[in-house]
Amino acid sequence: MFDSLSEKFSSLFSSLTSSGKMTEKNVEDILNQVRDALFDADVPYDVVHAFLQEIKGDVIGKKIFSSLRPSELFMKVVHDRMSAFLGGQGTEAAFTFSIPSTIMVMGLQGAGKTTTVAKLAHFIKDQAAKRGKKRRILVASVDFNRPAAIDQLEIMAQKVGVDFYRSTKASGVEAARDIATYAQKNQYEITILDTAGRLHVDTGLLDELKKIDRIIAPKYTFLVLDAMIGQESIAVAQAFESEIGCTGGILTKLDSQVRSGVAFAFKYILKKPLFFMGTGEKIADFEQFRAERLTKRILGLGDIATLVERAEDKIKQSEQEALDKSLRSGKMTLEDFAQHITMVGKLGSLVDLAKYMPGMGRFQVTREKLEQGEHELKKFRAIMSSMTHKERVRHTILDASRKRRIAHGAGVQIGDIDSLLARFEQSHHLVKLFKKMGRF
Ligand SMILES: Nc1nc2c(ncn2[C@@H]2O[C@H](COP(=O)(O)OP(=O)(O)O)[C@@H](O)[C@H]2O)c(=O)[nH]1
Ligand SMILES: [Mg+2]
Numbered sequence: 001m002f003d004s005l006s007e008k009f010s011s012l013f014s015s016l017t018s019s020g021k022m023t024e025k026n027v028e029d030i031l032n033q034v035r036d037a038l039f040d041a042d043v044p045y046d047v048v049h050a051f052l053q054e055i056k057g058d059v060i061g062k063k064i065f066s067s068l069r070p071s072e073l074f075m076k077v078v079h080d081r082m083s084a085f086l087g088g089q090g091t092e093a094a095f096t097f098s099i100p101s102t103i104m105v106m107g108l109q110g111a112g113k114t115t116t117v118a119k120l121a122h123f124i125k126d127q128a129a130k131r132g133k134k135r136r137i138l139v140a141s142v143d144f145n146r147p148a149a150i151d152q153l154e155i156m157a158q159k160v161g162v163d164f165y166r167s168t169k170a171s172g173v174e175a176a177r178d179i180a181t182y183a184q185k186n187q188y189e190i191t192i193l194d195t196a197g198r199l200h201v202d203t204g205l206l207d208e209l210k211k212i213d214r215i216i217a218p219k220y221t222f223l224v225l226d227a228m229i230g231q232e233s234i235a236v237a238q239a240f241e242s243e244i245g246c247t248g249g250i251l252t253k254l255d256s257q258v259r260s261g262v263a264f265a266f267k268y269i270l271k272k273p274l275f276f277m278g279t280g281e282k283i284a285d286f287e288q289f290r291a292e293r294l295t296k297r298i299l300g301l302g303d304i305a306t307l308v309e310r311a312e313d314k315i316k317q318s319e320q321e322a323l324d325k326s327l328r329s330g331k332m333t334l335e336d337f338a339q340h341i342t343m344v345g346k347l348g349s350l351v352d353l354a355k356y357m358p359g360m361g362r363f364q365v366t367r368e369k370l371e372q373g374e375h376e377l378k379k380f381r382a383i384m385s386s387m388t389h390k391e392r393v394r395h396t397i398l399d400a401s402r403k404r405r406i407a408h409g410a411g412v413q414i415g416d417i418d419s420l421l422a423r424f425e426q427s428h429h430l431v432k433l434f435k436k437m438g439r440f
Contacts, residue, residue, distance in 0.1 A: 002260045002298050008037035010300025013075055022071040027059065034078065042230050042261030047268050054081050079295055085264060087273055087291025095275060095288050097124060099135070102183070102191045102216055105250070106209055106240055107224035109197035112252030112278055114141070114149065116224050117194045118156035119278060119286035124190055125162060136187065137162040140179040141194035142172040142212055153194050160283060163188070172196060176212040193218065201239040213244055221246045222275065227254045227262050234265050241270055251289070252278035263294075335392040337424050338384040380420050382410040395421060 012033050016022060022030060031052060038048045055077055058064075064073040097103070103120060105113045121137050128135040139157045143149040150166060157164035165182050167175035176193070183191040193216060198205045213221070223246040225233045240246060249266050254277045266274050274289040384392065386409035391398060398406075398421070400414075407414050 002041075002254075002263075002294065005037055005041040005260055006298045006300060008033070008040065009078075009298055012037070013300055016071040016075065022064075022074055024065050027074075030074070031055065038261075038264070040259070041264075042259040043264045044231050044234065044261065044269075047261075047265045050268060051081065051085055051264070054085075075299070079299055082298065083292040083295040085268060085291075086294055087267060087289065092290050092292050094127070096127065097190060098219065099189045100187075100191075101189075101219035102180075102193065103220045103222065104193045104195060104213065104216055104218035105222050105224050106195050106244065106246070107197055108201070108226070108236055109145075109199050111197060111224045111226045113197060113224045114143075114153050114156065114194050115281070115283075116222070116250055116252060116276075116278060116286075117141075117153060117192050118160050118283055120192055120222075120276070121157070121162045121190075122160045122283045123276075123286055125160065135189050137190045137192070138165060138183050138186070138188040139163070139192045139194065140165045140167065140175075140183075142167075142175045142179070143194055143196040144170075144172050144175070145196040145198070149194075149196070156283070172208055173211045173215065176215045180216055201236055206239070206243045209244055219247075223249045225249055225251055225262060225266075227251045227260065229262075230259060231261060231265065233262055234269055237266065237270055241272070246270075246272060248273045248275045250274070250276045250278065254279050263289075333393050334384070334387070334395045334424060335389070338381075338392060376419075376423075379410075379412055379416055380423070383407075383412060383417055383420055386410040395424065 035048055035052055058077040058081065059074065062073065062077065064070045067073050105116055107113050117139050121139050124135060125137060139153060139162055141150045141153045154164050165179060167178040169175040169178050179193065195209060195212065221244065223237055223240050225237055237249065249272065251263055251274055254260065263274060277287055277289050279285045279287060383406060386406045391402065403414050403417050407417055
């Protein structure tokens with residue numbers, strides 16, 4: 001997700017941090033690189049232009065060239081403006097739906113509406129379960145355009161484990177009335193309504209939706225947009241917004257290869273936020289759209305917050321605090337490194353983790369490399385467990401005789417120990433880099 005954009009920004013930023021040279025002379029060149037990265041990601045021209053104007057305004061207004069660290073300040077400017085562009089303030093907290101409420105999704109055929117209904121139901125159910133609650137959730141459909149559309153929803157509802165209702169009425173509008181009555185009578189706390197789409201926006205579709213919208217009076221109306229369609233989907237969004245109106249958007253198919261321009265354009269053009277994003281076909285491939293976290297991911301500052309959230313379920317609190325501490329202090333010992341390695345084992349594969357790590361975007365990491373890395377990790381774990389506590393806290397004491405002892409104990413070569421130490425130095429460097437960025 002956002003991979004190509006992320007690669008470009010991470011490499012631009014890392015060249016800025018390593019050379020540290022940003023001057024009035026090369027600022028145009030750096031801004032051009034920002035512009036090209038955005039164009040490549042299919043961000044519409046007007047949006048790129050507006051974004052660059054804001055950046056330029058800040059570069060001048062904040063007098064970054066008279067500061068001690070122009071490049072760091074520049075990165076902060078880009079970071080702040082980008083997160084404002086993507087979502088603005090207040091979209092970072094976990095989003096909760098008010099109870100009771102009805103949610104309606106709308107969008108073109110194939111945008112991912114039905115899948116999104118199931119994902120939303122799963123999201124709400126899961127969120128409630130985490131707080132020890134059980135919500136009464138109903139999903140239903142008024143999509144009479146495609147014969148199998150309603151069956152598809154029924155199957156997904158079963159998978160998620162929420163209630164499903166099939167109206168036997170003959171049209172979408174009558175079914176909407178029927179579903180509203182059914183939901184009220186059975187006191188559902190959350191009702192999610194799937195609607196019909198067309199291949200293109202047409203008046204027939206919008207007229208029917210308008211009627212359904214009036215009958216259902218949803219508290220939340222989400223516009224579901226396929227990110228793969230690119231800029232064209234913005235025109236679609238405008239048509240829905242002006243005829244029906246929406247609470248905000250949900251972007252689907254933001255899987256890794258997609259150009260992400262729509263995410264930039266959505267809020268700027270519609271003046272409405274994006275709420276969620278679909279990142280795959282599975283029910284759980286769904287995330288709340290958090291502008292600031294995404295910005296950090298795009299800029300290669302690493303999405304530590306998401307990583308930590310994922311980790312919470314799997315790692316004991318104390319271990320996590322130790323990680324936080326070592327990350328924040330910018331100091332890391334082999335002992336911490338050993339802990340990281342153990343955590344990686346608990347969290348899942350390196351392949352998954354790579355995209356959350358600071359600075360990873362700028363390395364071209366292939367799956368094979370990562371798998372090779374997993375193999376190495378196993379070796380590293382063995383080495384680490386043959387070390388004494390003292391050696392782990394102060395790795396500089398590792399001389400030839402200690403290394404020989406460890407190699408013997410772990411059943412590895414001395415070279416393996418040296419490559420572990422080299423790797424440790426590398427990630428130590430990343431942690432320091434992160435700390436520097438973390439000053440934002
Ligand atoms: N890769 C990917 N596929 C998705 C995502 N959301 C939906 N799809 C797929 O897109 C296709 C159309 O989805 P569907 O929910 O039936 O769209 P609808 O016509 O708007 O109801 C299906 O094959 C879904 O599996 C997503 O976030 N990522
Ligand atoms: Mg559908």
